[in-house]
Amino acid sequence: MSHLLRTSRLFAWLFLTGLSVAVIVTSGFYLYLRPGLPAVDRLLDIKLQTPLRVYSKDMRLIAEFGEKRRAPITIEQIPTIQLQAFMAAEDSRFYEHFGVDIKGLARAAIELVSTGEIQSGGSTITMQVAKNYFLSRDRTFIRKFNEILLALQIERELDKDRILELYLNKxxxxxxxxxxxxxxxxxxxxxxxxLSLAQxxxxxxxxKAPSAYNPLANPERAMIRRNWILGRMKxxxxxxxxxxxxxxSAPLTATYNSTxxxxxxxxxAEMARYEMVQRYGEQAYTDxxxxxxxxxxxxxxAATEALxxxxEAYDRRHGFRGPIGQIDPExxxxxxxxxxxxNYPQVESLLPAVVTSVNDKTGEVRVHARTLxxxxxxxxxxIWASRYKTEDFTGPEPEKPSDVVAVGDVVYVRAETPTKQETTPETNGEALQEDAEPGxxxxxxxxxxxxxxxxxISLDAQTGAIQALSGGYSFSQSKYNRAVQAQRQPGSTFKPFLYLSALESGMTPATxxxxxxxxxxxAELQSTWRPQNSSGQFYGPTRLREALYSxxxxxSIRLxxxxxxxxxxxxxxxxEIPVDNMPSNLSLALGSGLLSxxxxxxxxxxxxxGGYDVEPYLIETIKNVRGEVIYQAPETVLCDQNCNEIAEKAEANETSPGAKPAERTGNxxxxxxxxxLxxxxxxxxxxxxxxxVIRLGTGRRALALGRDDVAGKTGTTNEQKDTWFAGFNHDxxxxxxxxxxxxxxxxxxxxxASTALPVWLDYMEVALEGEPPSFMPRPNGIVNIRINPETGQRARPGEDGMFEIFREEDAPPPLQTEEEIDNNGRAGEDDLSRRIF
Structure with missing residues (x-):
């Protein structure tokens, strides 16, 4: 008994000694590592790398920018069975342990002793939170000890649900x-x-291994892993x-779904991205x-499709330029x-295809498109594909398919049947089409x-808000945004500004x-200039109203x-129209300056x-990752009087006058x-x-809208290098x-009228659909007077006349009596001659 007692005491002392050494070593590690450990409350302030998302006004996704796809979610939004699936796979005792699972660590230690390498690691969900948020992924003992210490701290300061939520979002x-x-x-x-239970x-x-158990890359291994987890849940x-x-027994249903x-x-989207980076720097992509x-x-x-x-309609009118490439017979x-x-990219809805057979008898051409x-x-x-020669000439209309294409030609085609689109990682995001009728x-x-x-470009005329914008045929082909970057001659679309100046100078539509x-x-033009009307004809005395709509x-030059x-x-x-690129000569009247x-x-x-300043803007609201509004576009106030006072009051409501707009706050x-203006x-x-202009002049094509509240102006520059249509109602x-x-x-x-106006019309048919007419309210100080259209003066009783509108002070003088006419000696004729400039 004494020998057994001595042996027991020895083992007891050895155990206590070992325990003391372990405590001392552990305490030493803790004292050594503790100063370098981050504070747990930083977890609550860490911003997960979440992409920048851009939405339309009606909350349709326009674009997503950022390398990581993440959508933070609260634990209340996650079904309990989904939480249990993760716990079954990663940490079944999550709600029981204190951040460290002793059994798991013991298992990991046995694996280390028996194999000489760290195998599973024995990490709990809390330890994974510590690692994912604060530590590297190095498989070292020091990192594991830091992970344990952080897990203990996290468990002391955060509840289990918050820890699980952090884990599932990271x-x-x-x-x-x-x-x-x-x-x-x-x-x-x-x-x-x-999601279903199987999903x-x-x-x-x-x-455990996102690549090894990925259902898209390794479906068999993923199914084995899934079924093991289901067994654990049972x-x-x-x-x-x-x-x-x-x-x-559920099949694998995972597919790759891009955003x-x-x-x-x-x-x-690019305009919004650029503005966000200007505001927030590179953090715009991750915050x-x-x-x-x-x-x-x-x-x-509608704007994208109309443009x-x-x-495409213009391009077809000028003929087919031939194939974009050739595939050799072999x-x-x-x-x-x-x-x-x-080597031939898809461009928007246009798909590259190679001609595999041409049948002139049946008029059928077979082509092979990569995605079809x-x-x-x-x-x-x-039939449209007459051969292009120049912008002015095309070849004869084709009579058979071989007049257009040959076997081996690579051309662009557009699908004419409904298709089912699906993308997978294996096709690099390209669309796969299933025919509407199999076979x-x-x-x-x-x-x-x-x-x-x-x-x-379409603007809300009352606020300056951009309602729609398209800067070219295809952003994938050219990032150059012509809507805001191109500087072009406006041609006759400039004339309304000239005529507005004339009206403010006392001239009238009847002048x-x-x-x-x-x-x-x-001297400015450096040569003798003989300007002409687009028709090449001259029309004699013309009222300004007619001169504008025609x-x-x-x-315009004389004006x-x-x-x-x-x-x-x-x-x-x-x-506030830029004049830096405007000429100081009479060609200005024809829109020879440059405007975007x-x-x-x-x-x-x-x-x-109605004459108020407009500042176009694109961003209405910016929210942070928590959904809090951090920027709201300012309210627009159209101001006639006391504008400085209104502006000063607005400035007084900004708590930090030197801050960026997104950082300003206020009640x-x-x-x-x-x-x-x-x-x-x-x-x-x-x-x-x-x-x-639309009712009687060059914009008559816009009558197709069936609205009388629409105004506009066509524009064509010399040699038809730039063509425009600008139109509006009051809104x-x-x-x-x-x-x-x-x-x-x-x-x-x-x-x-033939190139730009159809684009404008297709868009406005959508933009104005269901909208009531919107006219500028008639201001005070306007009079209607019946005039003689030949003289611009008031019409005499019995004369053919028409009504015209005038500012009160610019209205034609009252008619003279016969006695006044005799006294003035044919005053009316003299006045007419003076008014023909």
């Missing part, structure tokens, strides 16, 4: 998906709450045997900002044409990517100018000469809203004060004159431009 689950919400979207295109178990199997009592059997944008608005723009999704989609359709005879086609397979291109879709080839039509470019030949020797160039070039430039400055489409659209919005919104009566008269101002990036003639018969 973990990487493959395919750029960080966090459970992003993974549910990537693999199943669903919110977490709508929940599949996601729970990913944290053992732990989380699910019933029946639920287990149903889930393990599908809901609005085709790449140029708008989870949500940006809500002013654009309406329906109007934006593309208009550019490759064509091979079994896989997809690889040969990879073998399809048919009927000759009816190629029957789809139909496609011949197309080509336009060389001509364009832009469309008569002589539309007659003029020869100018101008776009008479010679009247500018009388107003004075410098006075007119000063008036443009008053309207946005600058012209803004000027038209000033006219549309009331900021105010954007828009001052009056033009006399409202003159603007009202100009509205009337510009409505006649919305829209401008369309069409031309080549490197200015060149668009060809015979191409004017603003």
């Amino acid at each position: 973990i990487y689950l493959g395919n750029r998906a960080y966090g459970i919400a992003a993974a549910a979207q990537v693999y199943y295109d669903k919110p977490v709450a709508q 929940m178990a599949m996601l729970a199997g990913l944290p 053992e732990l009592g989380y699910i019933t045997p029946d639920a287990y059997e149903l889930a393990v 599908d944008t809901e609005v085709d608005a790449d140029y708008v 989870g900002y949500t940006v809500i723009l002013t654009v309406d999704s329906e109007k934006q989609q 593309r359709d208009g550019l 490759t064509l005879a091979g079994s896989d044409l997809s690889e040969a086609m990879r 397979g073998q399809v048919i291109m009927p000759f009816e879709t190629m 029957e080839p789809a139909l496609v039509s011949l197309a080509q990517v336009p060389r001509v470019e364009g832009a469309l 008569i100018y002589n539309d007659a030949p003029i020869v100018l020797d101008d 776009s008479r160039n010679l009247v 500018l000469r009388d107003l004075g070039i410098e006075n007119t430039l000063d008036y443009l400055r008053q309207l 489409p946005m600058e012209l659209a803004r000027g038209m919005a000033v006219i549309a809203n 009331t919104p900021q105010v954007r004060v828009m001052r009056r 033009a006399d409202e009566r003159s603007v009202y008269i100009l509205h009337s004159m510009m409505r006649d 919305i101002a829209t401008t369309a431009w069409v031309g080549f990036d490197q200015p060149a003639p668009l060809g015979r018969g191409e004017f603003g």
Whole structure:
């Protein structure tokens, strides 16, 4: 007994000694490492790398920027069974331990002793939170000890639900998906709450090895992992045997789901991205900002499609430029044409395809498109394809398919049948089409990517909010945003500003100018200038109203000469229209200066809203990752009087005057004060004159809208290098431009009415649908007077006359009596001669 007692005492002392040494060593490690450990409360302040998301005004996704896909979610939004799936896979005793699972660590220690390497690590969910948020992924003993110490701290300071929520929002689950919400979207295109039990178990199997157990890359291993987790859930009592059997028999349903944008608005998205980076730097991509723009999704989609359709229509009018490439006969005879086609990119809805057979008898052409397979291109879709020679000439209309294409030609086509689109990582995001009728080839039509470019901008005339914008045919082809970057000659769309200046100078719609030949020797023009009307004809005495709606160039030149070039430039400055690129000669009257489409659209919005300043803006609201509004676009106030006082009050409500707009706060919104820039009566008269452009003049094509509240102006520069249409009602101002990036003639018969106006019209049909008429209210000080259209004077009783509107002080003088006429000696004729300039 004494020997047994001595042995027991020895082992007891050895145990206590070992325990003391362990405590001392552990304490030493703790004292050594503790000063370098981060504070747990930093967890609550850490910003998860969440992408920048850009939405339309009606909350349709326009774009997402950032390397990591993440959508933070609260634990209340996650079904209990999903939480249990993760605990079954990663930490079944999560709600029981204190941050460290002794059994797990013991298992890890045994593996280390037996193999000489760290195998599983024995990490709990809390330890993974510590590692993911604070530590590196190095598999070292020091890192593991830090992980344990941090886990203990985390458990002391945070509750279990908060820890689990942090874990599920941080973990990487493959395919750029960080966090459970992003993974549910990537693999199943669903919110977490709508996943099936089998799908929940599949996601729970990913944290251990996102690549090895990825259902897209390794479906077999992923299914084994999923079913093991379902078995664990049954053992732990989380699910019933029946639920287990149903889930393990479920097929693999995971597919790759990219972030599908809901609005085709790449140029708008880039403008928003650039502005956010200007505000917040590179953190804009990672701090989870949500940006809500002013654009309406329906109007934006209409703008994108209207511009593309208009550019394609112009391009077809000028013929087919031939194939974009050739596939040699040897490759064509091979079994896989997809690889040969990879050098030809898809451009928007236009798909590259190779011609595999041509049948002149049936008019049928077979082509192979990488994303469609073998399809048919009927000759009816190629009739437009006369051979391009120049912008002015094309070859004869084709009579058979071989007049257009040959076997081996690579051309662009557009699918003509409904398709089902699906993307996978294996196809690099390319669309795969399933034919509407199995076994029957789809139909496609011949197309080509336009060389001509364009832009469309639509503004809320009352606020300056951008309602829609498209800066070109394809952002993937060219990032150059013509809507805001291109500087082009506005042509006759400049004339409304000239005529507004004339109206404010005392002239009237009834003022008569002589539309007659003029020869100018101008040093600025460096040669003798003989301007002409676009028709090449001269029309004699012409009222200003008629001169505007008929776009008479010679009247505009004489008008500018009388107003004075410098006075007119000063008036443009008053309207805040840039004049840096405006000439100081009479060609200014014909729009020979340079403006961007946005600058012209803004000027038209000033006219549309009755003469108030307009500042175009795109961002309506910015929210942080917690959904809190950190920026709201200022309220727009149109101001006639006391504008400085209103502006000062708005400034007083900003708590930090030197801050950026996004950082300003206050109890009331900021105010954007828009001052009056033009006399409202003159603007009202100009509205009337510009409505006649559509009713009687060069913009008659816009009558298709069936509205009488729309006004506008066409524009075409010399040699048809730039074509425009700018139109509006009192609420919305829209401008369309069409031309080549490197200015060149668009060809015979191409004017603003034939190129830009159709684009504007297609957009406005959507933008104005269901909207009531919107006219500028008639201001005080306007009079209606019946005039003689030949003289511009008041009509005498019995004369053919028409009503015209005037500012009171500019109205024609009252009729003279017979006695006054006799006394003045044919005063009316003298007055007429004086009024013909």
